[in-house]
Amino acid sequence: AERFEEVPLAPPDSIFKLTAAYKADTHPDKINLGVGAYRDDNGKPWVLPVVKKATDILLNDATLDHEYLNITGLPEYTAAAARLIFGPDSPVITEGRVASVQTISGTGANHLGALFLSKFYGWNDKRVYLSDPTWVNHHAIFPQVGVPVSTYPYYDPQTIGLAFPAFLDALKNAAPRSVFLLHACAHNPTGVDPTREQWGAIADVMLEKGHFAFFDSAYQGFASGDLENDAWAVREFVRRNVPLLVCQSFAKNAGLYGERVGALHVVGASKEAAARITSQLSVLARAEISNPPAHGARLVSLILNDPALFAEWKRDIKTMAGRIIDMRKELHRLLTEELKTPGNWDHIVNQIGMFSFTGINPTQSQALVEKAHVYLTANGRISMAGLNSHNVRYFATQLDKAVR
Ligand code: PMP
Numbered sequence: 001a002e003r004f005e006e007v008p009l010a011p012p013d014s015i016f017k018l019t020a021a022y023k024a025d026t027h028p029d030k031i032n033l034g035v036g037a038y039r040d041d042n043g044k045p046w047v048l049p050v051v052k053k054a055t056d057i058l059l060n061d062a063t064l065d066h067e068y069l070n071i072t073g074l075p076e077y078t079a080a081a082a083r084l085i086f087g088p089d090s091p092v093i094t095e096g097r098v099a100s101v102q103t104i105s106g107t108g109a110n111h112l113g114a115l116f117l118s119k120f121y122g123w124n125d126k127r128v129y130l131s132d133p134t135w136v137n138h139h140a141i142f143p144q145v146g147v148p149v150s151t152y153p154y155y156d157p158q159t160i161g162l163a164f165p166a167f168l169d170a171l172k173n174a175a176p177r178s179v180f181l182l183h184a185c186a187h188n189p190t191g192v193d194p195t196r197e198q199w200g201a202i203a204d205v206m207l208e209k210g211h212f213a214f215f216d217s218a219y220q221g222f223a224s225g226d227l228e229n230d231a232w233a234v235r236e237f238v239r240r241n242v243p244l245l246v247c248q249s250f251a252k253n254a255g256l257y258g259e260r261v262g263a264l265h266v267v268g269a270s271k272e273a274a275a276r277i278t279s280q281l282s283v284l285a286r287a288e289i290s291n292p293p294a295h296g297a298r299l300v301s302l303i304l305n306d307p308a309l310f311a312e313w314k315r316d317i318k319t320m321a322g323r324i325i326d327m328r329k330e331l332h333r334l335l336t337e338e339l340k341t342p343g344n345w346d347h348i349v350n351q352i353g354m355f356s357f358t359g360i361n362p363t364q365s366q367a368l369v370e371k372a373h374v375y376l377t378a379n380g381r382i383s384m385a386g387l388n389s390h391n392v393r394y395f396a397t398q399l400d401k402a403v404r
Helices: 014-024 049-059 075-086 105-120 138-144 164-173 196-209 232-239 271-288 295-305 307-338 346-350 362-372 392-403
Strands: 098-104 128-132 149-153 179-183 212-217 244-249 261-267 355-357 381-383
Touching: 049 295, 049 307, 075 098, 075 232, 075 244, 075 261, 075 295, 098 105, 098 271, 105 138, 105 212, 105 244, 105 261, 105 271, 128 138, 138 149, 149 164, 164 196, 196 232, 212 232, 232 244, 261 271, 261 295, 295 307, 307 346, 307 392, 346 355, 362 392
Parallel strands: 128 149, 128 179, 179 212, 212 244
Antiparallel strands: 098 261, 244 261, 355 381
């Protein structure tokens, strides 16, 4: 046992497996719709022009060195990141009530948030409620720090929309002061978000029951093309004083996937409480990573703190969100007008963000992978970013075939 001979082989990550199969496929029309990363109209990764500019500035900055950052990260980055999600005029910002720590992208923020709650939350019933379905990693992150997971109904396959009444019932039936993980916008994997009215009703029940909102914000700006719009739910919950934290990622909206730029923001009851929360988050972060990586945080700090770069970033975000929204419209048009594919496809244009739940079943998904060289997960989720003006027609035709 000391040489680990008994260690069992773990199954490969399902998305990784799908990508490997895609790479091995030699068919000229193959499409990868599994990948959760933005691609341009030629199917290539896109370095945002504003990120290129910021990189040039950093490269030419002779004052920079490779010293450690603070345990809690680059202060001008975490402060700007907090203003971005809460809004610069938010009372939680002006009153200094946010405890912000730089994290290893959104995953690290989820992890640190889970760890912090595990140690310091006043649980009645130690568990986190996750939407059914959710980003698969949520199911691994919480148990890893000793927080069991339960699910709440979220997606209704009948309507290919939100299972709203069942969701509200789950909020009502959970023990008081339960923790609910909510996707701030662009729900992964369904692309189905509550309407503003529904968010209001969710907040009402959460306040009534004293629940805690664990917001995961991985797509601010990337979803609608508008940073303010995509922060609406978080800000509304802050306005209503729902207790909450926010996990923030710049992987998607700044195209900085591999740089691991994220932040955890825990809202405290007072400035003093925020200082105490920060001190404990520092202790946790110290034991795990000591200090976060500098380069990506410097890039995002430049972009958020320079008005000209910030304006350019907003244009880049519009480019990405706009292309994805155009692909939704074109796919919908091809299915409904040209191919007259059986069924209702309005969810393709009503869903938001990188992903779309097509509503096709596992057999149909498998047929697409095996016969059409179109790679997608068995649950019928497609990454809209994998579609472009060159392959959308091929995909629509193959989808049409698979459902007939
Ligand atoms: N939360 C959700 C819902 C996501 O979709 C993702 C990215 N797949 C993340 C968090 C974290 O990603 P990252 O660690 O790359 O920021």
